[in-house]
Amino acid sequence: MGEMEELRKEADNLKDQITEARKVVQDTTLQEAVAGTTLVGRVQLKTRKTLRGHLAKIYAMHWGTDTKLCVSASQDGKLIVWDTLTTNKVNAIPLKSSWVMTCAYAPSGNMVACGGLDNMCSIYNLKGKDGNVKVMRELAAHTGYLSCCRFLSDSEIITSSGDCTCILWDIETGTEKTIFAGHLGDCMSLAVSPDFKMFISGACDFTAKLWDIREATCRQTFSGHESDINAIGFFPNGNAVITGSDDATCKLYDLRADQELITYQDSGIMCGVTSLAPSLSGRLLLAGYDDFNVNIWDMLKAERVGVLAGHDNRVSCIGVSSDGMACCTGSWDSFLKIWN
Amino acid sequence: MAQTNSVGQGSNGVADESPNMIVYRKMEDVIARMQDEKNGIPIRTVKSFLSKIPSVFSGSDIVQWMIKNLNIDDQVEALHLGTLMAAHGYFFPISDHVLTLKDDGTFYRFQTPYFWPSNCWEPENTDYAVYLCKRTMQNKARLELADYEAESLARLQRAFARKWEFIFMQAEAQAKVDKKRDKIERKILDSQERAFWDVHRPVPGCVNTTEVDIKKSSRMKNPHKTRKSVYGPQNDVRTHSPTHTPAPEAKPATEEELQDQITYWGGQLDRHRLKMSKVAESLLAYTEQYVEYDPFITPTDPSNPWISDDTTVWELEASKEPGQQRVKRWAFGINEVLKDQVGREQFLKFLESEFSSENLRFWLAVQEVKKRPIREVPTRVQEIWQEFLASGAPSAINVDSKSYDKTTQNVKDPGRYAFEDAQDHIFKLMKSDSYSRFIRSSAYQELLQAKKKKSKNLF
Numbered sequence: 001m002g003e004m005e006e007l008r009k010e011a012d013n014l015k016d017q018i019t020e021a022r023k024v025v026q027d028t029t030l031q032e033a034v035a036g037t038t039l040v041g042r043v044q045l046k047t048r049k050t051l052r053g054h055l056a057k058i059y060a061m062h063w064g065t066d067t068k069l070c071v072s073a074s075q076d077g078k079l080i081v082w083d084t085l086t087t088n089k090v091n092a093i094p095l096k097s098s099w100v101m102t103c104a105y106a107p108s109g110n111m112v113a114c115g116g117l118d119n120m121c122s123i124y125n126l127k128g129k130d131g132n133v134k135v136m137r138e139l140a141a142h143t144g145y146l147s148c149c150r151f152l153s154d155s156e157i158i159t160s161s162g163d164c165t166c167i168l169w170d171i172e173t174g175t176e177k178t179i180f181a182g183h184l185g186d187c188m189s190l191a192v193s194p195d196f197k198m199f200i201s202g203a204c205d206f207t208a209k210l211w212d213i214r215e216a217t218c219r220q221t222f223s224g225h226e227s228d229i230n231a232i233g234f235f236p237n238g239n240a241v242i243t244g245s246d247d248a249t250c251k252l253y254d255l256r257a258d259q260e261l262i263t264y265q266d267s268g269i270m271c272g273v274t275s276l277a278p279s280l281s282g283r284l285l286l287a288g289y290d291d292f293n294v295n296i297w298d299m300l301k302a303e304r305v306g307v308l309a310g311h312d313n314r315v316s317c318i319g320v321s322s323d324g325m326a327c328c329t330g331s332w333d334s335f336l337k338i339w340n
Numbered sequence: 341m342a343q344t345n346s347v348g349q350g351s352n353g354v355a356d357e358s359p360n361m362i363v364y365r366k367m368e369d370v371i372a373r374m375q376d377e378k379n380g381i382p383i384r385t386v387k388s389f390l391s392k393i394p395s396v397f398s399g400s401d402i403v404q405w406m407i408k409n410l411n412i413d414d415q416v417e418a419l420h421l422g423t424l425m426a427a428h429g430y431f432f433p434i435s436d437h438v439l440t441l442k443d444d445g446t447f448y449r450f451q452t453p454y455f456w457p458s459n460c461w462e463p464e465n466t467d468y469a470v471y472l473c474k475r476t477m478q479n480k481a482r483l484e485l486a487d488y489e490a491e492s493l494a495r496l497q498r499a500f501a502r503k504w505e506f507i508f509m510q511a512e513a514q515a516k517v518d519k520k521r522d523k524i525e526r527k528i529l530d531s532q533e534r535a536f537w538d539v540h541r542p543v544p545g546c547v548n549t550t551e552v553d554i555k556k557s558s559r560m561k562n563p564h565k566t567r568k569s570v571y572g573p574q575n576d577v578r579t580h581s582p583t584h585t586p587a588p589e590a591k592p593a594t595e596e597e598l599q600d601q602i603t604y605w606g607g608q609l610d611r612h613r614l615k616m617s618k619v620a621e622s623l624l625a626y627t628e629q630y631v632e633y634d635p636f637i638t639p640t641d642p643s644n645p646w647i648s649d650d651t652t653v654w655e656l657e658a659s660k661e662p663g664q665q666r667v668k669r670w671a672f673g674i675n676e677v678l679k680d681q682v683g684r685e686q687f688l689k690f691l692e693s694e695f696s697s698e699n700l701r702f703w704l705a706v707q708e709v710k711k712r713p714i715r716e717v718p719t720r721v722q723e724i725w726q727e728f729l730a731s732g733a734p735s736a737i738n739v740d741s742k743s744y745d746k747t748t749q750n751v752k753d754p755g756r757y758a759f760e761d762a763q764d765h766i767f768k769l770m771k772s773d774s775y776s777r778f779i780r781s782s783a784y785q786e787l788l789q790a791k792k793k794k795s796k797n798l799f
Binding site: 003004007008010011014015017018021022024025026027028029030033034037040041043045048049067068075085099101116117145147152153154155162170171172173182184186188194195196204214218220221227228235236237239240246247248254256257258259261266267268270271272274279280281282283284290291292293299300309312313323324325326327332338340 | 359362363366367410411412417420421424547551553554555556558559593595597598599601602604605606608609611613614615616617618619620621622623624626627629630631633634635636637640644645646647651653654657675710711712713714715757760
């Protein structure tokens with residue numbers, strides 16, 4: 001037992017040293033630094049479109065890069081690709097397993113992917129020759145549910161899983177290229193950096209990790225949350241990471257300072273954060289909560305500047321289109337809403 | 341750092357309690373304050389016609405208390421939080437199955453801790469059947485079944501046809517016990533029991549707040565902690581039950597895990613960390629630079645298609661004629677030029693006019709090969725090598741010797757990242773050299789000033 005004690009002491013000692021090293025660069029706090037900046041004015045976004053068609057809880061949505069199309073996944077066992085401007089359904093794809101938890105749109109617009117309790121990531125080709133949407137690949141290797149997936153290109157995709165790992169896949173061969181292991185709890189969410197060289201994952205071990213895709217290493221780990229991290233995203237310049245947790249807070253971590261910058265919380269908010277997305281400039285943070293609302297935060301001043309109330313059940317997913325014009329929310333009430 | 345264990349998280353990622361428990365605890369803290377004798381909500385008995393309404397308070401009382409005692413600014417927020425707490429069953433309107441908070445004289449009552457959701461109730465349909473059956477035995481107008489309850493009862497009778505006699509007997513026994521209770525106590529208990537079922541068998545159309553995200557529920561390992569039977573012989577509504585269960589201890593890390601942690605954190609210790617002031621400055625600068633491009637803060641011109649139904653702004657974006665605002669953005673950094681298709685074209689055009697386009701063309705080619713299907717990669721890698729790096733290459737680029745050697749090795753066993761080092765080097769060159777020249781060029785300045793091109797066909 002003595003050796004374990006020694007190891008534990010050594011580990012704790014190192015962590016204390018790192019806490020000290022992080023303190024050394026704390027010549028100010030974000031809050032102090034922006035004290036002279038005015039709070040962003042009240043942000044009032046309205047529902048412009050409601051996308052109706054799903055028959056059960058919506059668990060995920062993802063915008064395509066062309067700013068009008070998005071894909072959503074629901075427990076009714078369907079993936080729907082929407083033209084969000086006309087509200088028409090471009091594709092309605094029936095799934096083998098209705099226990100879907102995530103979906104993704106390829107940057108090229110040629111494919112969508114989804115996965116869930118079947119532990120697999122299924123890739124669908126939207127631009128098949130005869131016009132039918134078919135399963136192109138089924139990526140199977142995870143030993144836990146598929147919580148999130150994001151395309152790097154038409155050839156590669158990254159997935160996160162309840163088995164505590166993330167995997168980089170080669171789509172064409174359907175094989176695992178790299179396994180990113182290190183989290184001590186289910187991985188719930190992932191996001192790819194703007195330069196596609198790195199990605200971040202949030203997990204049920206209350207930490208977020210930054211991974212180098214090519215080197216297959218964990219570059220940095222961020223902690224501070226008191227419960228599962230459900231949502232994660234990059235600040236638009238790729239230098240900071242935003243997380244959302246069951247502890248009802250969101251946090252901003254900076255990669256270069258290697259620490260937390262600020263926490264977004266309010267004693268009136270009790271329910272966990274399910275999803276988040278920054279606005280185009282990064283000044284606003286839109287976060288979806290289990291209490292059916294989306295709260296809009298001034299990311300620098302950490303104050304709430306708006307609320308999107310319109311869903312009748314939990315907001316499970318949120319996304320801001322690539323030109324920043326619209327925000328899409330999906331909910332357990334089976335509807336998607338477009339706000340701006 | 342080691343995860344805090346305030347919410348029963350084992351280190352192997354398995355949860356010991358309901359994922360909603362965190363929220364329940366927060367609500368129960370508020371309830372405790374609401375029930376405080378001195379500073380809580382005043383509870384009273386109201387006289388009405390021939391009887392008394394015991395132990396109630398009004399919706400407005402709740403709203404007022406919340407605004408005064410919680411960090412809540414306005415009525416809308418109070419109603420939102422209050423409705424959430426009602427929907428979870430912590431207090432309820434005594435005359436309505438629908439659990440919402442209204443800011444008026446509607447009467448509410450607190451739920452008894454026995455029925456709190458933190459007790460992990462998952463009541464069976466047999467219990468619901470017993471309950472509905474019992475209700476029909478009591479000849480009181482206030483206990484008449486609502487339509488949806490009558491439908492549920494009919495459904496349950498069909499489903500449990502074989503054991504209905506047993507269910508009926510249980511209902512009878514319950515009704516007998518209830519009759520013996522004090523009249524006032526009965527009123528209160530009846531309403532609390534009804535509110536419990538309103539949470540677990542909500543009115544059609546109402547949210548079932550006991551639902552759990554399947555990602556979380558698949559992790560729960562202690563199903564025996566859930567309480568399934570409301571009316572079993574050992575369950576008496578009046579007994580108090582523990583509500584704030586202490587969070588279970590986390591599993592201690594294994595030796596291997598500790599070694600891994602030590603190696604990892606040892607490596608992290610000496611990393612370079614940028615000063616917070618610099619970081620804050622850079623974040624502030626970024627948001628300030630882009631705020632005019634953020635449609636949620638600055639109204640777009642032409643208008644946002646979702647608001648005006650006018651898609652001009654997207655048509656302009658797709659056209660080859662870049663607007664002034666778009667061109668201005670290219671000067672923010674090389675990435676802005678590279679990620680805008682028209683920006684890339686203009687940049688390339690400029691470099692070609694200077695006969696120095698090989699760097700950009702190399703960079704673009706390498707970006708492209710990274711997206712190719714793996715079977716096409718080796719051929720493309722060879723082509724890029726021949727075009728840009730081989731001796732006597734037609735578009736020779738200048739790479740440092742270290743990257744050159746590494747690339748030479750990579751090309752022998754070509755993968756997607758064969759040119760990564762060379763590409764990084766070329767990117768840095770472009771950023772400091774070609775890109776700066778482009779931004780200073782007259783070609784760019786003209787675009788920026790939106791000088792109109794003279795049309796050839798004027799008349």
